Amino acid sequence: MIRDYSAYKKVSQAFTAYWDDFQTITVMADISLDVQDAYTLTDGHIDLSIEVKETSKMGKKRLVSLHVDHEYSPGNNYFLVHSSGETSLVFTGKVVRTDLFDERYYYDGELGAILTENGTIFRVWAPTATEVIVNIYNEEFQKVKELPMLKQEQGVFEGLAPEDGEGTLYTYTVYVNGEIRETIDPYAKAATSNCKFGMVMNASNTNPDGWNPMEKPTFAKPSDAVIYELHVRDFSSQAKSGLKNRGKYKAFTEEPPPKDGLPSGINYIKWLGVTHVELLPIQDFGSVDEMKAPPGYNWGYDPIHYFVPEGSYSLNSHEPYTRIREVKEMIGKLHEKGLRVIMDVVYNHVYQLHASPLEKIVPGYYFRFDHGGKPSNGTGVGNDTASERRMMRKLIVDSVVYWAKEYGVDGFRFDLMGIHDKETMNEVRYALDCIDPSILIFGEGWHMNTILPDHRKAMSSNARETPRIGYFNDHFRDSVKGKLFDTGSTGFANGNFSVKEDVKKCIMGSVGDKFITASQSINYVECHDNHTLWDRLNRSHPSVREEVKQGMHRLATAITILCQGIPFIHAGQEFFRTKNGVEDSYKSPDKINRFDWQRMRAVQENVKYIRGLISIRKHFEAFKMTEGHDMNRINFIDSPGPILAYRINQHHTSEAIIVIHNGGYHSDVIDIGDGDKWVLVEGEHASVEPLRKTSEKVISIAPFSTIVLITSD
Structure with missing residues (x-):
């Protein structure tokens, strides 16, 4: 039983005191209190020598800086006694945020x-x-x-x-x-519902039959990846999904029969051709009550516990082993289908600062505070974790290493990565390289208004100092579809030709412009955040016919898939996913967020078109170049304003690939030279097997569409 410190733990009504470094105590006292030689410091046994170094006024308070000859020893109680008899515990303050600590x-x-x-x-x-x-x-x-x-x-x-x-x-x-x-123990590996109690775990007893986390699909290099972002619950929540375990990890282990000529469940994702499934947060989060049936909905960017899977996606959140085994079964099944798994991880903040186990155990250490002593709020949720502190960095590294080793996770997408420091992210890269160098690491490299100096932040402008770590390319996103925060603006894919030169840089993976290699560029026009591309087009082009908007949507997705870098596709993007205009659906009901299997089958020609584009990307190395010198193989073809065309010379062959995008409202023509050519993409069709052969020198391209040809010089 912890001893009773009531005789000493009294907090004075007249002043409070904090250790700000190992030999400095800062006192905030009533202006009426005497200062000079008025305080005595004791550790409960002996008095310690102190000296008043500085005093200043702050409104109706007086700040007093005391120098202590005796160094602060963490874990001991110190009490400051005023000559008036007022006594207060000296709290541990900024000292925990010093380099010496x-x-x-x-x-x-x-x-x-x-x-x-x-x-x-x-x-x-x-x-x-x-x-x-x-x-x-x-x-x-x-x-x-x-x-x-x-x-x-x-x-x-x-x-x-x-x-x-x-x-x-x-x-x-x-x-x-x-x-x-x-x-709860912040390092607990198993827990009861809502992570109230940790549980001592024997990891081997959570393994499914035949489990081997290192048995995974082969994967050569980052630019081979095609990422598919998916929320666990969205995948199976619709009744028409044909899946029994709706909203649960278990749904990924089901293989329902095909319907309307298309695969169902996990087989649909495999059939689509992507290489990696990125799951929105599956680490335990606080915004959903696991005890409630059915549980509420949330994306899960409200972390509480970093080593335990979220329980609301489990068939039994009460039994600690069940959720662990189910996550392993899900990952094992995805691996079996040739799909790698990326976790969306949220180390930049916690759900509630004062409720966090980290803050309860070592107050003030794991988080950043501004110069006024308030929690730094670059995340916008009231707290920023301090990755630059060694034990927070250790927690991040230990956690990702644990998920990689114990669960066989193949990649990590860092939410608001710009909050973190570069050294931490490079340590994460090194630690995962020791396990499997093919594990992907990328994140949101936005500039975040946190107290960490800009030159230390893991943001895209510092990408050269974080090699082999990818960044969401917001320049790509805004150039192709329009500026994110101006829903009326347009990009190349919906009629804005002024950004054509910007799109050219993006086509070359933004190498030299933003990144060291193209594989640092995560190319996307849609993700879980903000409007889906379809809903965005409905806002920016409210009077345009639906078939025209579908053309814009196809074009934006085609540019994403065919650019150098790593294409990132939001689940449902292939069937014009809509959330009924809801911009950020993080806590909207299932009817807004669900993966709409009916809509997918209703527009399956477009789905097959996206599948065809993915197969072309995977087949031709020309779309998966990485280094800066490789970009010399790309030559842009002179073309009118709405047309963006380029030739990629195949490596070690006489073949070349010609890509033509028309971002205009009218058909146009372009001279692509003499010789026989085989058409792979045209209109609403895309295939590795040529659609037709042509010897035309001047080719016509329909509005808001893409043509891809193979030619032999």
Whole structure:
């Protein structure tokens, strides 16, 4: 049982005090309090020498800076006593955010509940805590035991429970900053509903039959990827999906029969031809109550726990092993179908700062604070994590490594990656290279208004300093479809020819312009955020006929798939996905967010067209070049304003590929030279097998369409 500190933990009504570095205490006191030689510092046993270094006024308060001869020792209680008798605990303040704190208390070992032959070792990093205990609970969630933990080096607390092994439910109680806080272990690998209790896990007992996380589809280089972004629940929530386990991980293991001539379920994704399925967050998040049936809807960008899968997609969130086994089954089935799996990970913020296990255990450490002491809010959700601090960096690296090793994850998409620092992202890259160099890493490299200096941020303008890490190419997006935050603006694919030169740079993977290699460029015109492309076109072109908008949509998607770089497709983009005009559907109901299997089959000719484009990209190396010198093989053809045409010389052959895009409202012609040519893409058809042969020198192209030809010089 944690000792009673009530005699000392009183907080003065007249002042508060904080350790701001190892020898500085900052006091905020009533203006009426005497300052000079008025304070005494004690650790509860002896008085410590202090000196008033500076005082200043702040409204009706006075700031006092005290120099302490004795260095602050984390995990000890210090009390400041005023000559008036007012007494307050000296809270741990900015000292935890100093470089010296990181240097002295960084711990590089294993954390969490470690199952051994002799019981369970519980290990938690809590350098500022005075005491930590492990609470052991039974299956009825009643506390049955408290295990005191011993403080080790680098601020780690450790306890051995010889009688408590696999299946043990536990929490930590931490005494820190004058408060007693109970919390789940941030390194727990298994947990009950809503991650209230951690559970000691034997990972081998969560494995499906024949499970091998390293058995995965072969994959040569990043530019071979075609990414398909999908929400677990969306995939199967529609009744017409033909899937029984609607909204669940299990739906990915089902293989319903084909319908209307097209595959269903997971076989549809395989048939479409993409290489990677990117799943919106499946780490435990807080915006959906796992105990509620049916659970509410959310995209899941509200993380609570980084090592445990989300339970609302499980058939049984109460049983900790079930969700783990189901995620492994889902990934195993995707691998079996030749599909790699990318996780959308959210390390840039947490659901609620003060409810986070990280904040409960080491207050003020894992997050950024502005110069006024308020949480930095570059994420827009009230808190920014501090990846530059070594234990937050360790948590990020440990987590992705765990998902890669234990679950066989093949890639990580970092939400708001621009919040993170470059060093952390490069460490993530190195750690994953040690497991599997083909694992993809990319993210949103936006400039975020967080307190971290710009030169340290993992944003696209610093891409040259983060090799082999990809960035969403917003320049591509805005040039092709129009500026994101101006829904009335247009891009090349919907009639704006002024951006033609910008699109040319994007066609070459923005190499030299933005990135070191083309594989750093994640090319997209639609994702889960903001309007779908179809809904955007309905806003920017409200009076245009539907068939014209479909042409614009096809053209934008064709440019995405045929550009150098990595094409990124939002699930349903191939069938003009709509969310009924809802811009950000993060908590909209299933009827807005569901993957519309009926709509897919109703416009299956367009779906087959997108499938054909993907097959062409995969077949020809000319669409998957990477290095800057490779871009010399691309030669743009002189063409009228609405036409963008170019020739790519095939490597080591006399063949060339000619790509022509028409972003205008009228048919136009272009001179593509003499010789026989084989048409692969034209109108609403696309295929690796030629559609027809032509010897025409001047070719006509329909409005808002793409032509691809093969020619032999």
